[in-house]
Amino acid sequence: MRELFLTEARGFVRWLDLPGGAGQDTAGGAPARVFVHGLGCTGASDFAHIAVHPALPGRRRSLLVDLLGFGLSDRPADFDYRMESQAAVVARILDHEGLTGVELVGHSMGGAVAIRLAAARPDLVDRLVVAEPNLAAGGGAFSGPVAAQDEDAFVREGFAAMVAGADRADYAARLRLADPRAVHRSAVALVEGAVPSEGELLAALRRPRAFLVGELSLPDADAERVAGFGIPVLPVPGAGHNMMIDNPDGFALALARALA
Template identity: 65%
Template sequence: MTVRLHDGGTEVRELFLPAAGARIRWILLNPGARDAGPARVFVHGLGCSGASDFAEVATRAPLDGRMSVLVDLFGHGYSDRPADFGYRMREQADAVAAVLEHEGLRDTELIGHSMGGAVAIELAAARPDLIAKLVVAEPNLFPGGGFASSPIAAQDEEAFVAEGFARMLAGHKHPDSAARVRLTDPRGLHRSATAMVEGTDPSWGALLTDLDRPRAFVVGERTLPDPETELMAAAGVPVVEVPAATHNMMIDNPQGFADAVGRALGVAEAG
């Protein structure tokens, strides 16, 4: 299915994946620019969606002028919520790879934030034929989870689905954050959080440092000092800061995030 919006400037597409028994959906921004250069693929974080996190920044200079692919991971946004899906990062990465193959895309520029950064690392490591450059923004790098995933994973899955999810929404202090999370499947959210707490072997941090593709690490200025950022810099991964931003950097400072990703792509190329 393809839905065209804004005179063909935006398309919403979907693909049925037999392995998941479900349909994954994504937004194409500026599809008429398919031949203008490598497509940019954006992968959102836990409890978010492609549109909520990246629709604004992908259309700002210096990121405009290219076709952008805003993927909704399974259990998030407009994609299906398969009850039997594991929601592990490699499974999500395989689904994104299927989207890129369906679109006939190779040598893309892949940008992933938070959990989406871990998914992006998995994808770049497993399918280097699809990815020319990788930019990750405060990704999950090691087991243990983060400030959002750890409290979710600490709960029993059924209890979280029955009560914990609603309690979490009620406790959100920022309406825009609650609105994003509300679109997420509670079971998928819990399994995703659990997968991040459990991590992988080798870790996403090890996969990133060993990656044989140009890559860069984006961090919010207000996140610093940050041990994981220091570790990546020491390992030779270029680091770019987003001014006046926390972990939710594309929300805190959309133009700053667009500028930082643009610089990161340039630094990755130079590296």
């Protein structure tokens, strides 16, 4: 576990740094992979088993980021938890580590963060793979109901009810590590959206991109929209939105194709 203190946020962001194979971690080696989790999740829970999966081409140095407010990162009370702010935090990590041209992978909310990072700092990202990211205002099945609640009420009661009522035990376990205020502000940001939208930014990016979608999520309007941009859309068989958990082997195979 590594950490970096962010003066502007007055807190530490933390990430797992998994070493690559021989010759992969030195200057001139293969680019690092950076993984960004979704709402209420953590880098390790969602991607540790993916980062070391034998289906991925080459054993690369992999950074599994816990976004501010989630996992083992700090929970600054005055941070806005918007996608562009989280993207700036991930950029600070990459600058701190001296990394450029990474392979960036983001799921759900983390996909929106990854898109904003690739758009704002093209020097940092060589390839981008997003898995069912938030592409427009309106939120999703998790963020919409959260954003509809008052922030203080959600912190007092709504968060505990959300954890208790989670229909997946694995999601409840990940969610318990999140800060309630961070969850609420993130959800509000996803529902409100931003201009330009993540979908518009994704369409405009000039670098290799791919979109992963769970087979059980199909038909999916975002996948159809992205395909219209000429971006490869790769399904993960037998999986829904939580595709890294539902079918790790299928997700790793799809990711390997996306990075090929």
